[in-house]
Amino acid sequence: MFRHAKEFIDNKIDRRTFMAKLRDVGVSSVGAGTIASSLSIPTANAARSGEKPEQSTFRENLTGGELMAEFLIEWDVPYVFGLAGSEEVGFLDALVDRDKLNYVTCIHENAAMAMADGFSRASGKTSIVNLHSVAGAAYALGQMVSCYRDRTPVVVTAGRQTTEYRGSNGFLEAPNLHKLPSEYAQWTWDVTSANTITETLRRAFMLSEAPPGGPTFLTFSKDHWETNVEKAEIIPRSRSMVDTEVAAKESDIKRIADLLIAADKPMLFMDDDCVRHEISSEVQEIAELIGAGVSLGARMPCVFPNTHPHFCGNYGIDKELAQTIDCFWALGGHMFKVVNKSPVPWVRRDATTIHTSLAATEIGRNYPVDVGVVASVKATAKAVLKELKSRDLSPKDAKWVTDYTKSRRSRLDEKATREHDWAPISTSRLMKELDTQVADDALVTTELILSKYHLWDYFKIDHEKPFEERRYNHATNSGVLGWGIAASIGIKMGKPDKEVWCLTGDGAFNFGSQALWSASRYDVPIGIVIFNNGEYAANRKAQNFYRGRSSETGNYIGVNLKHPDIQYATMAESYGINGERVENPDDLKDAIARCRAEMGRGRPYVLDVRIERFDKGMDSEYYDYFSVADQG
Incomplete structure (x- = not known):
């Protein structure tokens, strides 16, 4: 496509x-x-x-780097995220006298890519990243995967050797650099000459935004940014817009409505596409009309208000519930991005299945479908809602789902009560304390692996508030660690009027800690809360699932992070950021208040919270150790 x-x-x-x-x-x-x-x-x-x-504008007698800068200014792109290198000097030099275009220095390309991703999510604008040769592109590739999985539009550029020097195996040369991320980009291209820069950039922005959305990747020979161009056209942004709200055909809309109405226990399942397309209000109304449950994919942010009486949480955790669903509408690309294949289908073979996504290759990929529609989940949900309302239906009895959600809520509250005074601090207690103090309309970024469901369970996203006035959760479903801190910085840059928090595991924090430097330099007032259990808990879970010697002995390989015990507040201090470790649950309230106060002063703050471990092997203190010094 x-x-x-x-x-x-x-x-x-x-x-x-x-x-x-x-x-x-x-x-x-x-x-x-x-x-x-x-x-x-x-x-x-x-x-x-x-x-x-709107007519094109023209620029005369500028270098390729100056043309690129002028294009970005003309297209209202406020930031270039990057880590400067030698091949990009022609472009970097063009930024010196152009105050409307700000260069955001990052000290690792992983951070630059995730920061641009966060900015695009929050602002709705396609962002741009400038990388240095194969080194920068390789370092950024992990977070390009995140952009690709979440359909975030970002244009990525990389410099390479001068045209006449290419092929000589010079420093950092990669003959097929433009193909490096081809599996995780909507389009890749090696710019052919300085004269094509503005048209190629225009194409990259459009194809990044084209359904289903995702990064595009361009490479520039060093001389392209340094060569003088006599005259170049910049086609206006208004004539280069992509409408992603692709409509489903009327017959499909009617059939979807028929199947939902006929079902006894329908489930609306929100997945990949719902990261980019906000459809919670439509899904809420549909669920109330037809008596449906609402659930999320395992890797999803909480894109539906979790206070709603139809919210069932993560689909598939309760296998008994899953086996009662007789009509399943997957709103989004990937049906079930899970670690291990389920021994039984998560959707019953006799259940009616509907799948809607702009990602054509995902429709029916994992499960048979009765109605497969390549279309926008937003446009389709709006059309189905309109169709349902046109039939003058009385809301169906939703007792099955409200009874289920009440029982689920009761179990969760009982669990939180039992865990309230635990030390190390329970994850439920930490999330409930955050819920009490975080602003009602805050943007909350999560990079939590096993703790992510605690946000769904204990951190309220209020369905009685309009979308613009309630909290919103950002997360990546890629599984590539190191995204959260940098993405939170980009989100704050995209929505500077909102309170922004980053909730991250200690393992993920270590992958993305370089972003602290940018947060400090640019006075980015975000609250960073580390859910520190001193291990890669997901890896322990995987070794338990294997049921081998690790599980038998409690000697989990590559899991323990407490030897040495990393002092994250001290790490933050080295970047000029204040912070503290919290180990007593009764200290949480005041620590969160100090974090908010520092954010109010325009600075980031790090809370390193020692939390419990849970499930089999949680008491294991084994760590792989040997002394190289003793071998000398």
Whole structure:
């Protein structure tokens, strides 16, 4: 689909051929027409409506680097995230006299990529990252995977050897650098000349935003940024917009509505696409009309208000509930991104299955579908809701789901009561204390592995508040660690008026701690809370699942992080950031208050909270040890 989109944008195929190719991969005629219209420069549409389209601007006698800077300014891109290197000097030099374009220095490309990801999520704008050769691209690749999995639009650029020097195996040369992230990018390209820079950037932004969305990757020979260009066109942003709200065809909408109404126990399952497309209000209304439960994918942020009486949490944890569902609507790309394949299908084979996503290759990939629709989850949910309302239905009896959620809530509250005074601190206590003090409309980034469900269970996202006034949870479902701190910085840059928190495991914190430097330099007032259990708990769980010698002996390989015991507040202090360790549950309230006070003063703060471990092997203190000094 991406290749066909590029051919259409490049005028290599006409609209009719493009639509035919989309229909061949399962896109409806209506959807294909919407995508074609969204990728077209709307001169004809503007002419029909009597409005003159915005005209291009031109730049004369500028270097390629200056052209790139002018393009970004013209397109209202406020930040370039990166780590400067030698190949990019022509572009970096162009930033010296251009105050409208801010360079955000990061001390690791992992942080630059995640920061841009966070900024795009919060601001709704496609961001740009500037990397140094194969080294920078390789370091950034992990978080490019996160962008790709979450469909976040980010344009990534990398410098490489001068054109005339390429092929000599020079310093940091990579002959096929532009192909390096091809499995995790919507489009990759090696820029051919300085004269093509503005048009190639335009294409990269459009293809990054084109359904289903994700990063694009460009490489520039060093001389392209240094070469003088006599004249270049910058096509305006207004003529380069992509509409991602691709509609489903009417017959599919009616059939989805029929199946939902006919079901006794329908489930609305929110997955990948719901990171980029906010559909909680539509899902809430649909669930109330048809008496449906609402659940989330295992790797998802909490994109549905967890106070709602139809919220069932993570689908599949309760296998008994899963086996009672007779109609399952997957709203999003990947049905069940889990570590181990379930011995029985998570969706019963006799259940009616509906799957909607802009990612055509995911429809029906893991489970048979009765209605498979390549379309926007937002546009489809709105259309289904409209169809349901047009039938003048009385809300169906939802007793099955409200009884379930009340029982679930009771179990969770009883658990939190039992754990209230634990030391080390229980995760439920920590999350409830945060719930009490964090702002009602805060943006909360989570990079928690086994603790992530505690946010779903104990940190309220209020369904009675409108979307703009309630809390919002950001997370990545990629599984690539080191995303959270940098993403929180980008989120705060994208929404500077919001209170922003980062809740991260100690393992994930170690992968992304370099981002603290940028948080300190740029006075980014975020609260960073480390859920410190002193181990890679997910790895212990995996070794237990294997049921081998590690599980038998309690000697878990590569799990223990307490020898040496890392002092994270001291680490933060080395970056000029205040912080503290908390080990007593009664100290939590005041520590969180001190964190908020520091944020109010315009600075980040780190809370290192020692939390409990749970499940089999939680008491193990084994760690792999030998002394190299003793071998000398």
